[in-house]
Amino acid sequence: MNETATSEHVAEPWTEGVEPLARIYGEPMVQLPLDLYIPPDAMAVMLDAFEGPLDLLLYLIRKANVNVLDIPMAPLTVQYLSYVEAMRSHNLELAADYLVMAAMLIEIKSRMLLPKARVLDGQDVDDPRAELVRRLIEYEQMKLAAHRLDEMPQAERDFDWVEVWVEKSMLQRLPEVCAEDLKNAWSGLLRQAKLHTHHLIAREELSVREHMGLILRQLRDNGGFVEFVAMFDLALGAPVLVVHFLAMLELAREQLLEITQTEAFAPIYVRLADGRVEH
Amino acid sequence: MAELNTDSNSPKSPGELKRVLEAVLLAAQQPLSLSDLRKVFADEMGSDVLRVLLDELRLEWAERSLELAQLASGWRFRTRAEFLPYLERLNPEKPPKYSRAVLETLAIVAYRQPVTRGDIEDIRGVTVATQIIRVLEERGWIDVVGHRDTPGRPALLATTKKFLDDLGLRSVTELPPLEIMNQTLDLANAQENP
């Protein structure tokens, strides 16, 4: 790449009498950078590569290797305008943004020609370039940040998320039932079969019924034949024992079990009436 | 394992090859066939070697949360069934519902236990399909507690402890009482049949 900086070195033994185009940090610049000439075909590609006037300006400033805080407005404006002119001559659709920037550069350049107000420390109070410099620095920062972001590992480009297959059908989903569902089912039955007069279910009856099941299960699990006293767990307390006993009597009444005693004071046995053991 | 070294640029140990296979299979969106997997290694590995590596990989995962399944269209990692309930908690779906027949049968067993199938049919007024009883038995909610000493010795059904546990009840007596509701029903019936 032919850099402006190199051009300056080439031009170092510059001859008196040649009027420099501009001075950059006091150094005379006698010719436009050589690389300002761009083959027409390359022009479209090149301009495509610029993200707008700020990008183009940054490129020109970098090429000149100048302090961004002390931009030589005259050569910069000249260079910028020649690019814009090149775009125009190649019938490229020139974005308004480029023209706005051109106007701004020219305005800054002309304000620079006005006598400067100076304060004691010699600093420019109101540099017409200040706003441009601020924008250039901010854009440059974002441009680099964009580059950094692009370098970071990115999902789908640099790595894949893992999403292991889940075969839902392997999960057996069981229906849930709550006590209220059962009550509703039962009341539906009552309404349907008009059983309401015959099936008043009280808590007491229910508890006896539950113990009927428990006793049958107890007998089944113990070979269908258990000593009477072994059927009662004294730790459960009197009310439960009474219900348990009532349940046993109810089972005997329904002939589901037999309670036998061979003689007085001999052990009492409880046996499943069907005499079989269910597994 | 001559094939492993045909790629002279990056000769890999079987361990490294398995890591590659694992990464590819874990990230894949569909089952990968042997030919897909050969592509992963730029067709420089024989199917026989691949098969050995896949089998070893499957064994490595045998005790873990996924299984490497060999399906018709190829190999694929999938979540083991035992972990699905945990996944379910993240995206709960509406559970299926039991049919009215199942619920009524369960209600009859719960409120009238122990009952025979005949009892249930008397109350419901229709034949009770074997399937209905089996659904409840397989759920572990009812079982046979004995047989009634009548012709045919029909089985007596009752609810189980698991039924109480699953419904969050300590005893059948905690089921909603029905006596008050019966009065309401009488009223409702009276209104229905003036």
Place this chain on the structure above:
Amino acid sequence: MAELNTDSNSPKSPGELKRVLEAVLLAAQQPLSLSDLRKVFADEMGSDVLRVLLDELRLEWAERSLELAQLASGWRFRTRAEFLPYLERLNPEKPPKYSRAVLETLAIVAYRQPVTRGDIEDIRGVTVATQIIRVLEERGWIDVVGHRDTPGRPALLATTKKFLDDLGLRSVTELPPLEIMNQTLDLANAQENP
């Protein structure tokens, strides 16, 4: 580790808990937050215990094909970059590279959020095509978080959690710090440019 035993139905060893975490994280369709993961254990595990288990799980995978990444919206397994060449042999189509315009717009939204389209245009010095915003919105990387109370009530854009997740970040503060710009721009930079 008192919390581990609060679920009396299924007390689990730390090893078993890690298998559950692993299964859930491997199957997840998005990063899982600590609160998601607590849901997996029916809210019976403290966040501190979970964090310890997650760290252990991450270490277990340190030498393997995946890494358990902690991201803005939670934890998720992803393939390690070194395995990408193999994955690409299966899916040769690469995701499109973003243009400089898209990347610069993204950088401005990321570092200056919340910003309006006008703010972006001020910084870039050019009109921002609707297409550019749309590309980033469709990727789910930026979205509208409000409106500035100025004429036209322009939409305020900000980056999303997905943006952070996809770049492996936990927060915007983890973005690379902005360069302090050199006053004199060096030639090395210039050579990278057109």
